[in-house]
Amino acid sequence: MQAVTVDHIVKKYGSKKETVTALDDVSLEVAKGELFGVIGPDGAGKTSLFRILTTLLLADAGNAAVDGFDVVKQYKEIRNRIGYMPGKFSLYQDLSVEENLRFFATIFNTSIEENYDLIKEIYFQLEPFKTRRAGKLSGGMKQKLALCCALIHRPVVLFLDEPTTGVDAVSRKEFWEMLRNLKKQGISILVSTPYMDEAELCDRVALIQSGKIMSIDSPQSIIKQFTKKMWSVRSAEMFRLLNDLQQYSNTEKCYAFGEFHHLVLKNDAEGMDPVMHYLEHLSHHEIEMQVTQPNIEDCFIELMSQ
Amino acid sequence: MKEAVITVNKLTKKFGDFIATNEVTFEVDKGEIFGFLGANGAGKTTAMRMLCGLSMPSSGSATVAGFDVYKQTEKIKQNIGYMSQKFSLYEDLTVTENIRFYAGIYGMARPAIKEKTAQLLNQLNLTPEANTLVKALPLGWKQKLAFSVAIFHEPKIVFLDEPTGGVDPITRREFWNLIYQAAERGITIFVTTHYMDEAEYCNRVSIMVDGKIEALDTPRNLKKTYNAKSMDEVFLQLARGAKRSDD
Structure with missing residues (x-):
């Protein structure tokens, strides 16, 4: 029972x-x-x-x-x-x-x-x-x-x-x-x-x-169940970075997540290089980007937008 | 050029023998997002009330938007905005009525109110809800509206007391976008929160423990100083030592 x-x-x-x-x-x-x-x-x-x-x-x-x-x-x-x-x-x-x-x-x-x-x-x-x-x-x-x-x-x-x-x-x-x-x-x-x-x-x-x-x-x-690759990205100017990443052509989703922004790409075949180029071109500096583990909040956001 | 809009020097508030806020000293710059953290009962609310001109300090000095917290409290009130989750909008007034009411209190002229209301409703996608009672709006919309109303009169500083409690993760981020936009326009943001990820969104963070400011720095430096992976860890390290707890 x-x-x-x-x-x-x-x-x-x-x-x-x-x-x-x-x-x-x-x-x-x-x-x-x-x-x-x-x-x-x-x-x-x-x-x-x-x-x-x-x-x-x-x-x-x-x-x-x-x-x-x-x-x-x-x-x-x-x-x-x-x-x-x-x-x-x-x-x-x-x-x-x-x-x-x-x-x-x-x-x-x-x-x-x-x-x-x-x-x-x-x-x-x-x-x-x-x-x-x-x-x-x-x-x-x-x-x-x-x-x-x-x-x-x-x-x-x-x-x-x-x-x-x-x-x-x-x-x-x-x-x-x-x-x-x-x-x-x-x-x-x-x-x-x-x-x-x-x-x-x-x-x-x-x-x-x-x-x-x-x-x-x-x-x-x-x-x-969250099968997409999740990237975490930061730079010296976080708000501008958020806007720029949201405008990026290969971005599926990008939102603030504490110290980093979380980024899901539409097409992940080329990895992080094109993203880094794009950000450097927009003169972002102190850029850090790496693959990260999603957590429950990421899953909640994903489920909400389905 | 950095320009301080809040200067606080050894500000103290006693209630009888109890020292709620104990000689706190800090400055906040124009356009800065300043996180004001502390455990329940650490003295945040008391400090915030003094800075808003609602409570007379026992000793020390402070200016807000250039005005003295002892002698120019009315001037302070005219130059700040305030929003908390507990008190913000009137539920039984419509969206437009709330805006008109608050703007009127801050002395804005009618034509200006009218023009800016249309702009704001458009920006928040609330134009179809202009004549809806606030109580009928979803919580997330209410909070975004409450924030926009708090800065409608273009104050120099806005005080946000736990503004995002209970909202879903997407709305919480939309809310923070509004905060960032306001800061870009030069409005200083003074915010308290229990969400430690939001502490990361601040330019600088202070952490109060038992009436004193125990730490004040950028989130990055705080994590370095306390050898912590997240602001949550920094907070736990500092607040674990707290002797008092109250609301």
């Missing part, structure tokens, strides 16, 4: 006159114990999918199941078995750290003590502030508390909707370390993110855009 099954789910919003399709025939499966990423920009449909799976929203068509239970007919069973951390901070701001945690434990007929081992590593960092009101915590601490509250009843499947949005690079890294530790405890995790670089930390990912899944696979396999 799969942790999550999504079968041809459709979700639309709005009136008859103006409908927005948030999820357009989405299907996917998450295996038990898997760390599965739903990667896509704002408005791709990530939150709608999570709300359907957590039984908070009804789909217009299709079926879905979590831990073998149907999201419509058996929603009560599901609610007892899952943990959900919504994108927006949803704990009680006026309760203390400890009160929040105790409240969620009590709702699920359990106690902090009973499941303490599961949250120990995360809660340990919050314990010095356990009498502080949740509303007075820093962003990173709120995030840790929310994760503890979502875990305190030892869920089978954990849903994390954009846990790292707006969080700095250091806290993001720490958060993903926590997720990997939870995975070791056998919890299936569905996590959504707009940060493409986080895809590489998941077992498998679904790349989603405008309500449609563009690709589902392990990050390594998605990257392998």
Whole structure:
């Protein structure tokens, strides 16, 4: 049995006159114990999918199941078995750290003590502030508390909707370390993110855009499917270089990519020499060009433009 | 000739015993894209608010577009643009109404507004959406429009506070193209971001840790100094040592 099954789910919003399709025939499966990423920009449909799976929203068509239970007919069973951390901070701001945690434990007929081992590593960092009101915590601490509250009843499947949005690079890294530790405890995790670089930390990912899944696979396999040769190019004037490369007759695609520009050529038979000539002719200097490995963001851009 | 448009000298802001921004010193040149990085709680927002004339410093000095952050805050506000992901356009106004509203606030004359609005809509391919409510636009369009509105009055400097959060990779790059174009025209860009690849697009980057600027250089030199392959590594090395975290 799969942790999550999504079968041809459709979700639309709005009136008859103006409908927005948030999820357009989405299907996917998450295996038990898997760390599965739903990667896509704002408005791709990530939150709608999570709300359907957590039984908070009804789909217009299709079926879905979590831990073998149907999201419509058996929603009560599901609610007892899952943990959900919504994108927006949803704990009680006026309760203390400890009160929040105790409240969620009590709702699920359990106690902090009973499941303490599961949250120990995360809660340990919050314990010095356990009498502080949740509303007075820093962003990173709120995030840790929310994760503890979502875990305190030892869920089978954990849903994390954009846990790292707006969080700095250091806290993001720490958060993903926590997720990997939870995975070791056998919890299936569905996590959504707009940060493409986080895809590489998941077992498998679904790349989603405008309500449609563009690709589902392990990050390594998605990257392998990118069969074109990718060049990275830089020079002393990066913006002019970008424009010049985009104008170049043999360019299929060129875009900024951190320190370099990424370039895909229409015809790669002649290699880099003609490109170098072209750039030298336009008096670019300090030119560097080499073959590079594409990553998930390159794949996302490629899939978006198909 | 380099011409500094922001000069900051030992600028400090205290809230009681807490030193949010601690004696920061730097200069930003005209037309430069200046990346202002730091972990959550490092003091970026406080520093930015002082430079925008929204918060009185506790000590130190600074000028923005030639105006003093203590005495000429109104002058500063007239000469800068500001955009953040959290606050930018009015959702219940149309595209044209938003432009007219902001341009009006900055004191532009009606005929000038009219002419420039047509140009801008054309440039952003938004002419068919001129009378659409902003809330009906896709996020990527909103952000490009918000940036264009922030520089509509041709400010000397534009402050961008995490402008690209949550947008798809293609839109994010289109957004950066707008930033580059503005910089080419001589508008200085002061930008904060959590995307480390975007730090690479800046001419120079400063990294704040616990209220102080710990590093300031070109991305290339920073990587050399910290013996790092990417700006992400540089950032992690510096910010890992941070004692405080807050929003």
